[in-house]
């Protein structure tokens with residue numbers, strides 16, 4: 337059997353994307369998903385995404401981490417699947433689609449995708465970090481020595497440590513460049529390593545920096561090792577609404593897998 341796949345990247349966060357509207361792909365085959373994401377024995381990616389039909393919206397996104405397990409929301413993956421839906425001719429410039437955390441709106445123009453994220457109401461401020469869920473759980477901590485950090489080692493200690501343990505959290509290290517510009521490196525749960533960028537991660541960083549007073553603006557630029565993303569939002573009481581994540585989403589190649 338052969339299966340056509342597409343490879344996409346959004347600021348270096350890369351994904352295998354499969355058109356599963358005919359339900360040809362076995363979602364329970366964790367071993368196969370892990371194998372396809374393997375950078376030496378498979379195609380190589382931070383995650384795998386299925387595009388499926390939805391009853392009332394344009395399509396449904398099903399996201400798996402590179403470890404083969406279905407996971408919570410992926411912001412960069414969400415932007416990439418919008419570019420894929422546009423490539424397939426399923427959508428024009430605007431779309432509404434379903435993901436694991438609910439309905440998302442998005443706009444695509446000249447390869448740039450703006451993705452509407454869910455409202456965030458619960459932000460935990462701790463002594464040295466902030467914890468919040470932007471569709472996926474994120475631990476955010478400031479560090480002025482970003483370039484020197486061993487993200488895999490430090491991130492893994494936090495991800496598996498108290499209070500996260502096995503369920504885990506993604507971990508973001510942040511350095512302030514100016515009031516509206518921050519540099520971010522992220523350790524991703526389910527990849528269990530640093531990725532070049534994380535969409536829900538930079539969203540969490542923008543909201544966390546606003547919450548702790550490190551920025552006064554609601555339109556923030558985030559520098560990741562894979563490129564630049566923008567996050568805008570409105571403050572509403574102790575939470576945030578009208579949250580948008582913006583950046584490039586690019587098709588890298590198309591291929592066929594046989595098994």
Ligand SMILES: N[C@@H](CCC[C@H](N)C(=O)O)C(=O)O
Pocket residue numbers: 349382401407408409410411412413472473506524525526527533534535536537
């Ligand atoms: N790369 C993602 C986040 C994907 C989910 C994450 N690894 C988790 O399991 O929480 C993004 O761009 O948001």
